[in-house]
Amino acid sequence: MILEDFLRYVKIDTQSDDASESTPSSFKQYDLLNLLQKELHQLGVKSEIDEFGRLYAHIEGNNAYDSIGLCSHVDTALECSGYDVKPQIIHNYQGEDILLGISGLKLSTKDFPHLKKAIGKTLITTDGTTLLGADDKAGVAIIMDVVRNVLAMKQSERRPLSILFTPDEEIGRGPEHFSLEKFNCKYAYTIDGSDPLHVSVENFNAESMDIAIHGKSIHPGSGKGKLFNAILLMNELIDLLPENMTPYKTEGREGFNHIVSMEGNVELARAHFILRNHDKEKLKEQVKDFERAKKVIEEKYPGSIIVLVHKEQYKNMGEVIFKNRDCMDTIENVFNKLDLKLEYTPTRGGTDGATFSFLGCPCPNLGTGSYNHHGRFEFAILEEMELMSKIVTEIFRL
Numbered sequence: 001m002i003l004e005d006f007l008r009y010v011k012i013d014t015q016s017d018d019a020s021e022s023t024p025s026s027f028k029q030y031d032l033l034n035l036l037q038k039e040l041h042q043l044g045v046k047s048e049i050d051e052f053g054r055l056y057a058h059i060e061g062n063n064a065y066d067s068i069g070l071c072s073h074v075d076t077a078l079e080c081s082g083y084d085v086k087p088q089i090i091h092n093y094q095g096e097d098i099l100l101g102i103s104g105l106k107l108s109t110k111d112f113p114h115l116k117k118a119i120g121k122t123l124i125t126t127d128g129t130t131l132l133g134a135d136d137k138a139g140v141a142i143i144m145d146v147v148r149n150v151l152a153m154k155q156s157e158r159r160p161l162s163i164l165f166t167p168d169e170e171i172g173r174g175p176e177h178f179s180l181e182k183f184n185c186k187y188a189y190t191i192d193g194s195d196p197l198h199v200s201v202e203n204f205n206a207e208s209m210d211i212a213i214h215g216k217s218i219h220p221g222s223g224k225g226k227l228f229n230a231i232l233l234m235n236e237l238i239d240l241l242p243e244n245m246t247p248y249k250t251e252g253r254e255g256f257n258h259i260v261s262m263e264g265n266v267e268l269a270r271a272h273f274i275l276r277n278h279d280k281e282k283l284k285e286q287v288k289d290f291e292r293a294k295k296v297i298e299e300k301y302p303g304s305i306i307v308l309v310h311k312e313q314y315k316n317m318g319e320v321i322f323k324n325r326d327c328m329d330t331i332e333n334v335f336n337k338l339d340l341k342l343e344y345t346p347t348r349g350g351t352d353g354a355t356f357s358f359l360g361c362p363c364p365n366l367g368t369g370s371y372n373h374h375g376r377f378e379f380a381i382l383e384e385m386e387l388m389s390k391i392v393t394e395i396f397r398l
């Protein structure tokens with residue numbers, strides 16, 4: 001059932017659009033939202049799609065308990081087309097390299113060691129021309145499966161369930177217009193990760209840093225000791241930053257400074273960085289590194305002007321979750337009951353759940369059994385999606 005749902009959802013193109021100012025950013029996201037509403041209706045579950053394209057639904061349970069929420073996003077990433085997705089299904093996978101249709105691309109165990117986990121299982125891949133859209137339609141299919149499982153329980157024997165399907169997660173606008181009142185739950189889980197045994201209760205703290213350097217331009221023939229070339233000053237400033245703090249050199253809980261763009265001429269050079277760290281204090285240190293570098297350059301080249309503007313982008317949800325541990329206790333109990341080993345893995349990015357957490361709804365992220373998101377090498381493992389559905393279903397069983 002979960003496979004049929006998943007295949008039906010990935011065939012609907014729901015790519016979001018970062019150039020659009022409308023909400024949702026692309027109206028084709030309604031194609032899936034409307035279908036989900038219809039399917040919920042057929043199961044006897046009432047839902048509301050609000051004017052911002054957020055679908056909210058509720059399933060009553062034993063009202064001595066607070067409702068718990070589940071959230072997935074319906075849009076797919078910008079990096080790769082999600083139009084006319086033609087999934088390949090490989091039953092009883094034997095660990096060989098997989099040709100993606102006739103595209104010439106190959107999913108190999110050498111490049112993607114995760115594939116080894118899928119031996120003997122059912123794999124769903126792309127045909128090499130599009131992404132798969134398992135991010136996050138695997139999450140959507142898991143939630144719909146959980147809905148059926150929960151409805152099969154007696155009302156007195158289940159916890160109330162709140163559902164939220166959002167558009168525009170991939171362009172960072174998923175939490176826009178979020179209504180805790182409509183979601184109406186004590187805490188929630190986004191189902192938007194990869195490995196089913198990995199739970200994320202932390203994401204990065206994030207800042208942006210813009211640098212503008214005003215140099216001093218005079219005729220280069222008589223520039224000795226007087227011409228401050230803004231481009232060269234920018235290079236020097238960047239050289240003063242910690243050398244090992246780049247995405248290329250960091251993993252796990254290590255933070256980074258990532259230069260995203262740079263442009264300039266002799267008079268004016270600009271650079272845009274993003275700064276990331278799970279630890280708030282260490283992120284402050286990263287900002288100070290930029291301030292120290294600015295001071296060094298300004299002192300070395302008197303009269304040059306350097307402007308730094310840093311802005312908070314999002315915060316680590318761990319700050320909220322560690323003070324409201326019910327959502328962790330619940331998922332830990334489920335893993336114990338099912339005799340599974342839970343691993344907490346910090347997300348190296350942001351999550352919609354971070355914003356929900358700071359708006360009063362603590363929201364860890366759970367896996368979907370899908371990997372290599374945002375591109376043509378994306379794949380899902382059916383048995384892992386089924387395991388995730390089983391785990392999430394147990395959250396609601398009293």
Ligand SMILES: [Zn+2]
Pocket residue numbers: 073135136169192
């Ligand atoms: Zn996602």
